[in-house]
Amino acid sequence: MxxxxxxxxxxxxxxxxxxxxxxxxxxxxxxxxxxxxxxxxxxxxxxxxxxxxxxxxxxxxxxxxxxxxxxxxxxxxxxxLIAIPLFIFMGIMLQRSKIAEDLLVTMAKLFGPVPGGLGISVVFVGALLAATTGIVGATVVAMGLISLPAMLRNNYSPSLATGTIAASGTLGQIIPPSIVLIILADQLASATDQAGTARKALHKSSTGELSMPSSFDVASTSAGEMFLGAFVPGILLVLLYMAYILIYALINPKAAPAVHAKGESTFDRKFWGQVFLTLVPPLTLIFLVLGSIITGVATVNQAGAIGAAGALIMAGYRLYEGNKKLTYVPALLALASLGVMAFLIKNFDMNLKSASSAEDWMGITVGVIAASVLMFSLIWSGWRVLRIERTMHGVMLETAxxxxxxxxxxxxxxxxxxxxxxxxxxxxxxxxxxxxxxxxxxxxxxxxxxxxxxxxxxxxxxxxxxxxxxxxxxxxxxxxxxxxxxxxxxxxxxxxxxxxxxxxxxxxxxxxxxxxxxxxxxxxxxxxxxxxxxxxxxxxxxxxxxxxxxxxxxxxVSLLSETAPPPVNPKLQYCIEEYTGTQLASGADPKRAIDRIRALDISTLPKDLQKDLTKGYDNADKALENLAIAFESEQKVIAASDEYRPLQRTVRKIEKDVRKLEEEADELKKFFTRLNSEETAARRARLEAEREELLVEAKHLLETIPENWDEAHKTFAELTTAEQKARQMYRRQVDGAWEAPSVVLAVLADNEAFNALEGELTQMRGYIETVAEGDESAEDTLKALEAKFGAVEGAGDVKKALGKARRALKPKKFDREKALKEFDKSTAEFAEQKAWRAEAAGLAPDLQAYLEDIRGTLGIRSQRRLDRDQALYMASCNAKHRDISLNF
Incomplete structure (x- = not known):
């Protein structure tokens, strides 16, 4: 039923x-x-x-x-979804203000002499309107009213003319900003959650493991990512349209003839000025809307607001027919205020809460004035659009x-x-x-x-x-x-x-x-x-x-942005290891840096730091070995996968069918357990029989699993496990290879700060000797010094001894003798550290050189972010879809 x-x-x-x-x-x-x-x-x-x-x-x-x-x-x-009405408003405003018409007329004149030039101009303008409006109906109607008569007058094939206009008008669905991309991003956001849950369940049922590696998760998307992802396919589609029209015109010139300019003055300075005024404002708006999203300056909603405001200002000067001297004044005021605000944001701290100096307040004051001018220009443009043929009324109605x-x-x-x-x-x-x-x-x-x-x-x-x-x-x-x-x-x-x-x-x-x-x-x-x-x-x-x-x-864009994921992100690890492998193959030699740093005399360091450094060098050597093992294991997995994959698919299909039968049996059980009356007894018995048949069928299906499956699966699992283990070991070891030297370098870098506390530490003994019993400020005084040593890298032992002395001065547990004893330990530790820090200071340049040598290979994971070359490699590597089914 x-x-x-x-x-x-x-x-x-x-x-x-x-x-x-x-x-x-x-x-x-x-x-x-x-x-x-x-x-x-x-x-x-x-x-x-x-x-x-x-x-x-x-x-x-x-x-x-x-x-x-x-x-x-x-x-x-x-x-x-808030961005939808904003982009709709932007599109309808540009269409009602006749900016779309200007684009079509100007581009038709520009491309006319080219074979199929009118058709190419329609595609070009369709792409521009798509990037500024995204409204299919408005674009098709505008181009149909303006371009179709011109194309027919110039003996264009009616089929080619109408097909070009209809197809170009639909570009707004794929060239961002696009309403359909926003809706798809919204739908896919929830779909990825469901897909991630289903993939985890599949991994658990296939492998028996309770958790799935996070690198296998399904990544979600956003409207901004959809805009970026659709940009190149949209351009590809535009180029395909243009290429088709040009080839069609060359093969059949009568169907799409060139339209030659009448008179020599057509392409004069006035015409190029018209081209500039027609093209630059829409292109600027596209740059502001898409550029703000791509660079991360604005969210999709904020970019929609930018687009709506820009369309309003453009409509304000396009529709105005009054005093010519005032035509572009609102637009120029808006541009000037935006320029001033951009300068202020770059050169001043514009945060009201953190403003402290007169310079900060001056920047904020000028920023308020610039923002007020921008608001004035928007209101002025809006007033024009409202008064002229009630355009604003029509735009708002259509937007709603x-x-x-x-x-x-x-x-x-x-x-x-x-x-x-x-x-x-x-x-x-x-x-x-x-x-x-x-x-x-x-x-x-x-x-x-x-x-x-x-x-x-x-x-x-x-x-x-x-x-x-x-x-x-x-x-x-x-x-x-x-x-x-x-x-x-x-x-x-x-x-x-x-x-x-x-x-x-x-x-x-x-x-x-x-x-x-x-x-x-x-x-x-x-x-x-x-x-x-x-x-x-x-x-x-x-x-x-x-x-x-x-x-x-x-x-x-994600990996080059200020909010780029750190190199330790699980999704980046496979590509980072591939990048490291290419660097090693192209001549990078961290082994030489490891051997050079091993030759250093580190006997001046304390034993614990010596031990950590030695372990770090060992980790670096082992990391190179494990990376080679990982690559070798990967090749073994690839070689064995051709034979294993068909068997795996067969077995997983059987197991999936068995799960389906068992789920159906469970559903039947849930259903017939509700049938407790005498009238439904016969139906209950029938459903119980159906359930038993399903379970028997599931049992028979399990028996069809090939006999060699367990052995083949075990053998292949050993290969994949060996690869994963080598990669995991490599990641732990490269972290250790970077961490130990960087810690020692940080300790030596704080030598000056450490020595600067000597006088304050020396004076503290006299304070302890004279402080009155029960004085509540004594503990706070030592705590302040303790905090200063805590801020110095490697001074933990001094801080620890001071902490014990501080606790001995608590009012209820006051013990001056114990406090002095612990304090003397801190001074002894200080003296010992001061000595070895001075002797070991010469190691800093060599440690720094070592870290620089391995930064682009073994040290990538330990950086705060990827450098440009690394980010571009990761972007290319992660752009490919990688089959991970053999891990399931």
């Missing part, structure tokens, strides 16, 4: 959408109706409202939907409508997802995908195909919020592909983009049909988009085959 109600849910939703019922109400309506019907049917036919649910009952699943609704607004982790549409669909999808899970739909999809032959890539291709087909009928928002939460955890969990969330999100985003072009419900086609002249037939539009859909699928294939196109830029 669960399958019946699951099918009913899909039928009600599809019927409502097909009849034209609003999506915002079709999604939650289908969920509520189906849950209520299942609850009533269960109560009427079995006496339990929970009978026809996969787990729980109608109350739980209706409340689960409600909690999902609440989560959209109240979960802190999902605050990136579009934002409401997005959020209402999000809320409805939350209800639908809860209902889908209530009837076991999620597990059904998981079982279907996991049961497919071919592993991850078969699952992935099927999911991509389903999303592509759904694009014929559903909008991108419905696909993102209904399909992604169901399939993403399954794909992210798979250790054989070990894909990143940002790569999956960009792949889905590229796929969803086709939903705007695919007939019969491609929204870009609807928008363009509404503004295209009647001479352009709908069939010509459909024919025109086929080539661009093919190009989108080609881009999808390229990005799928080469994940670094997506993963590299987010990794690079």
């Amino acid at each position: 669960e399958l019946f109600f699951l099918a009913l849910l899909v039928v009600i939703m599809a019927g409502a959408l097909g009849s034209g019922y609003p999506v915002a109400f079709a999604l939650p309506g289908a969920a509520i109706i189906t849950i209520v019907l299942a609850g009533l049917s269960g109560y009427l036919f079995t006496g339990s409202a929970d009978a026809f649910f996969h787990s729980g009952g109608p109350q739980q699943w209706l409340s689960a939907g409600t909690l999902n609704l609440r989560g959209v607004y109240w979960e802190v982790e999902r605050d990136t 409508k579009t934002t409401s549409l997005v959020f209402i669909i999000l809320l409805g999808a939350a209800m639908l997802t809860a209902a889908f899970r209530a009837f076991g739909g999620e597990e059904l999809v998981r079982e279907f995908l996991n049961g497919l032959p071919g592993g991850f890539w078969t699952q992935f291709v099927i999911v991509m195909a389903v999303i592509f087909i759904l694009g014929f009928f559903l909008d991108f928002i419905e696909i993102a919020v209904v399909v992604v939460p169901i399939v993403a955890p399954i794909l992210l969990m798979d250790p054989s592909a070990n894909i990143t969330a940002v790569w999956l999100g960009v792949m889905i985003g590229l796929n969803i983009q086709t939903s705007f072009l695919t007939p019969p419900f491609g929204f870009a086609l609807f928008y363009l049909r509404g503004v295209a002249p009647s001479s352009v037939k709908t069939t010509q539009m459909y024919k025109g988009v086929i080539a661009f859909i093919t190009l989108q699928l080609l881009a999808l294939g390229i990005v799928g085959a080469y994940p670094p196109l997506v993963n590299y830029l987010p990794n690079r």
Whole structure:
């Protein structure tokens, strides 16, 4: 019956959408109706409202939907959704202020003389508008109204013209900032949590180990990472579009002729000035919005606010038709105030709480004035936009409508997802995908195909919020592909983009049909988009085959940022060891530095430091040996994996089927234990028999496991264990190789600070001798000196002796004699340390040289952060998906 109600849910939703019922109400309506019907049917036919649910009952699943609704607004982790209305406002403002029109007209003149130049200009402007607006409808309509007549007048093929405009208008879905990327990031954030839990459970069931190494965890993503990941694929798509139009024009010049300038003055100084004024403001806005996210200066929400403010200022001077001298004044004031604030932030401490000097307060005062000027320019621009044709009114209305549409669909999808899970739909999809032959890539291709087909009928928002939460955890969990969330999100985003072009419900086609002249037939539009859909699928294939196109830029920005993860981060260890190996192979020789430091005479140091240093050198030698063992073990694992992998897949498939049967048996047991009445006795007996059959089938499946599995698994596990052990030993040893010399160097570096305390220590004896018994200040006085020695590296023994003397002066345990005795120990320790510190001071340059020699190899893990070359290597290394399934 669960399958019946699951099918009913899909039928009600599809019927409502097909009849034209609003999506915002079709999604939650289908969920509520189906849950209520299942609850009533269960109560009427079995006496339990929970009978026809996969787990729980109608109350739980209706409340689960409600909690999902609440989560959209109240979960802190999902605050990136706030950026949606800001980017929508930015896009509509730029479209209503005719800046998009200026771009199209100017670029058409610039690219016109090139074969297919008008089409290339449409793609170029589409990319710019995508990076500034992200609103497909506004972009397609604007380009359709302005470019399509010009292209048709210049004898462009109607199919090529309409296909170019429709495809270019959809670039806003993949070129950041994009609403679909924000929604996908939001959905994938929760999907990665589910995938991580599932992967840990798989690791535990496969290996029997209670915990999974953190390096195998599924990493989450954010809207900022999605923007970075989509940047290169978006540019790739633009280049593919341009290349196609250029090649098409060269092969068939009549379909896309060049448009030559009329007269010699077309490309004069005035024209280039127009190009500058048309291009620079949008490009500046793109730089501010995306640059602030990429550099970590602003979050996605803050960048959205920057974009909205920038669009308002640009609209203020574009729409103004009054005194020409005042046209650009608000924009210039805004730029000047931003420049002043940037200068102040760089050169002054602008924190009110920490301001102390007159210079600080001067910087803050000037900053307040600059911020006030910026606010004035925004208000001035807003007043202009409000007065001129009530543009602000229209923009706010459209922003509210579009934002409401997005959020209402999000809320409805939350209800639908809860209902889908209530009837076991999620597990059904998981079982279907996991049961497919071919592993991850078969699952992935099927999911991509389903999303592509759904694009014929559903909008991108419905696909993102209904399909992604169901399939993403399954794909992210798979250790054989070990894909990143940002790569999956960009792949889905590229796929969803086709939903705007695919007939019969491609929204870009609807928008363009509404503004295209009647001479352009709908069939010509459909024919025109086929080539661009093919190009989108080609881009999808390229990005799928080469994940670094997506993963590299987010990794690079993260590892080069001020908040970069430290080198000890578990996710970086494999690549750090690979980098160290390449350095050793290219000529780096830490062994020479180790041998040189071993030759030093360290007899002047105390025995404990001598022992630590010697152990550190030994660790360095052993680390090099273990790294070589790790690489050798890795090669053995790779060599053995070809024979082991097919056997492992077979056994893991059997074990998965057994777990599925056992779970079904457990579900049956939970169900029939509720059937306690005489009327349900027959049904209970039947269900018990079914459970026994499932358990017998599971037992038979276990018997089909190949006899050589245990021996093969044991042998292979020994190889992987040897590799992991060598890597773990290497990591501990390189830490020790760096720590001991750095500690001794820190001790010697504090020699001056140590010696400076001699006078204060000497005077303290007279104080102890004369302090009155019961004087409460005595303990505090020694405690202050004790703290000073505590701040000196290596002075712990002196501090310890002073501590004992201090405790002997407590009012209730006052013992002057004991205090003096312990104090004398501290002075003796001080004298001893002073002597060996002076003798050992000459070791500092050699220790420093040793640390510098191993910093780029054995010392990487001990640094506060990676240097630039190391970070770039790690970004490239981690950008590739590494199969970790053999560890499961």
